[in-house]
Amino acid sequence: MTIRILQQKKAAAVAKAKGINDVAAAADRDLNADEQAAYDAAMSEASGYDARIARAQELAAADVSDGVQIADNARISVTDNASSDPKAGFKSAGEFFKAVRGAALAASTGQAVDRRLLIGAAAPTTFGNEGTGADGGFLIPAEFSKEIWRLSLGEGSLIPMTANTEVSGNSMVFPKDETTPWGGAGVQAYWKGEATAGNQSKMALGTEMLRLKELMVLIPVTNELMDDAPALGSYLSPLASDHIMWKANESILFGTGGGQPYGCMNSNSLVVVAKETGQGTGTLLQPNISKMRSRLKTGELKNAIWIGNPDILPALEGMTIGNLPIFLPPGTGLREAYDGTLNGRPVILSEHAAAFSAQSDLSLIALSGYRTITKAGGIQTDTSMHLFFDANATAFRFIFRMDGQPIMGAPITPPTGKSTNTRSYFVTLGAR
Numbered sequence: 213m214t215i216r217i218l219q220q221k222k223a224a225a226v227a228k229a230k231g232i233n234d235v236a237a238a239a240d241r242d243l244n245a246d247e248q249a250a251y252d253a254a255m256s257e258a259s260g261y262d263a264r265i266a267r268a269q270e271l272a273a274a275d276v277s278d279g280v281q282i283a284d285n286a287r288i289s290v291t292d293n294a295s296s297d298p299k300a301g302f303k304s305a306g307e308f309f310k311a312v313r314g315a316a317l318a319a320s321t322g323q324a325v326d327r328r329l330l331i332g333a334a335a336p337t338t339f340g341n342e343g344t345g346a347d348g349g350f351l352i353p354a355e356f357s358k359e360i361w362r363l364s365l366g367e368g369s370l371i372p373m374t375a376n377t378e379v380s381g382n383s384m385v386f387p388k389d390e391t392t393p394w395g396g397a398g399v400q401a402y403w404k405g406e407a408t409a410g411n412q413s414k415m416a417l418g419t420e421m422l423r424l425k426e427l428m429v430l431i432p433v434t435n436e437l438m439d440d441a442p443a444l445g446s447y448l449s450p451l452a453s454d455h456i457m458w459k460a461n462e463s464i465l466f467g468t469g470g471g472q473p474y475g476c477m478n479s480n481s482l483v484v485v486a487k488e489t490g491q492g493t494g495t496l497l498q499p500n501i502s503k504m505r506s507r508l509k510t511g512e513l514k515n516a517i518w519i520g521n522p523d524i525l526p527a528l529e530g531m532t533i534g535n536l537p538i539f540l541p542p543g544t545g546l547r548e549a550y551d552g553t554l555n556g557r558p559v560i561l562s563e564h565a566a567a568f569s570a571q572s573d574l575s576l577i578a579l580s581g582y583r584t585i586t587k588a589g590g591i592q593t594d595t596s597m598h599l600f601f602d603a604n605a606t607a608f609r610f611i612f613r614m615d616g617q618p619i620m621g622a623p624i625t626p627p628t629g630k631s632t633n634t635r636s637y638f639v640t641l642g643a644r
Contacts, residue, residue: 214268215265215268215269215272218261218264218265218268219261219265221261222258222261222262222265225254225255225257225258226254226255226258228250229251229254229255229258232247232250232251232254233251235247301328302328306446306448309433309444309448309608310444311326311328311329312329312608314326315329365457368457368461368560369457369460369461370460370461370464370579371460371464371584373515373579373580374464374579374580374583374584374616375579375581375582375583375584375619376583376584376585376586377583377584377585377586378585378586378587378588379585379586379587379588380588382423382424383421383422383423383424383585383615384421384422384585385419385420385421386419386420386422387418387419388418388419388420388619389415390418390620390621390622392624392625394626394628398413398414398415399413399414399415400413420617422584422585422615422616422617423615424585424587424614425471425472425473425613425614425615426611426612426613427456427459427460427463427472427611427612427613427614428609428610428611429451429452429455429456429609429610429611429612430607430608430609430610431448431451431607431608431609431610432605432606432607432608433447433448433605433607433608434605452591452608456591456610456612460612460614461564462475462564463614463616464476464579464582464584464616465477465519465564465575466478466564467616469617473584473615473616473617474616474617474618476577476579476581476582476618476637476638477572477575477638477640479617479618479621480621480622481581481618481620481622481623481636481637481638482623482636482638482639482640483507483634483635483636483638483639483640484571484640484641484642485500485503485504485507485639485640485641486642487500487641487642487643487644491644492644493569493644494568494569494644495527495569495644496524496527496528496531496574496641497531498531498532498533498538500641501531501538501554501555504574504576504639504640504641505555505576506633507633507634507635507636508576508578508635508636508637508639509578509581509624509636509637510635512578512580512581512637513557513578515578515579515580516557516576516577516578517550517557517558517559517560517576517577517578517579518554518558518559518574518575518576519559519560519564519565519574519575519577520559520560520561520562520565520573520574520575521561521563521567521568521573521574522561522562523567523568524568524573524574525551525561528552528554528559538554538555539552539553539559540552540553557576569643569644570643571641571643572640572641573641574640574641575638575639575640575641576639576640577637577638577639578637578638579637580637581618581619581636581637581638582617582618582637582638583616583617583618583619584614584615584616585614585615585616586612586613587612587613587614590612591610591611591612592610592611592612593608593609593610593611594608594609594611618637618638619637620636620637623635623636624636
């Protein structure tokens, strides 16, 4: 019996004796014979616990354990927390890739599959092996998947600039409203006279569906490189992310919409600004820039970026309005992620842009007008030793799923009598 229980029993006996005495004291008399006998018995019981408490305290002081009291019905359970580790027990992405390659060879070498690869697997049949070929593979640990995806969304990526939604399924339906405050369709605002009924209007909502498309990176890795896990991780991760970023950016700008996103430069909502009268090939003039700005959807300049072919740089650097340059190179107050500013907005010199003097060698776009969906979780990876077996290499496959298209199906027409120029989220310079 614990010290606490013994002390509680003694306290109960003392309380019983005190209660008997309190009754007699309230009546201003002494204890009668029965009360005296009950009082003596209670106090005797209380005194009897003193020796037992003393022994328990002596034993507790001499005990070499930590003195923690464990209840008789207590249970201790042990769980493996490896499944909650975002790295699945691996120190680096390279170590994971090396383990995947070892698993692919396990059937022929007789070696055991690294048990860390099986974390989260429903059954051993869920992992790849020599018999499953290119279809076999392992789910990349969350931490390494996030790292590759983070690199793919790094500086230069257009996806973070879009109206992006992560989806857990295969598609998503969005409401679509292309009405304007001054147009005659959709929700309207009316002036209301005193004591007159208000005019009603109705939303003109449509829907559009985006369905995920697959973007794949296939990388053969020599078995010599496989032996060096750190080198493998530093090689595969940036290589996969660079390819994903390039193709995703290209699809957002120039995608055809067939098995890939529908690019804003191919859409019906694109505004093309024609060259100036008499403007020669291989030139870029200040009026081109001003007219492009004027055709951007009002209120979107703060979200807009310029994307241009690097070959336009000499023309930009000599461009002025009066004595003031309209192009400022990096290091003049703009963060170095961009290649300068043009009329106050960031310039990205990119090989995605068309050749100098061709249509879309320079564009002004606000990607807030472009909607994308991406698969939640980012990157999926698989491996095969068969695809490049004769080259003594192992293939790693990275799959990223996304879709996208412009929010508007056509340029915006200004209010009647205000302007004959349409405006859009996407403006590009025509061929010269």
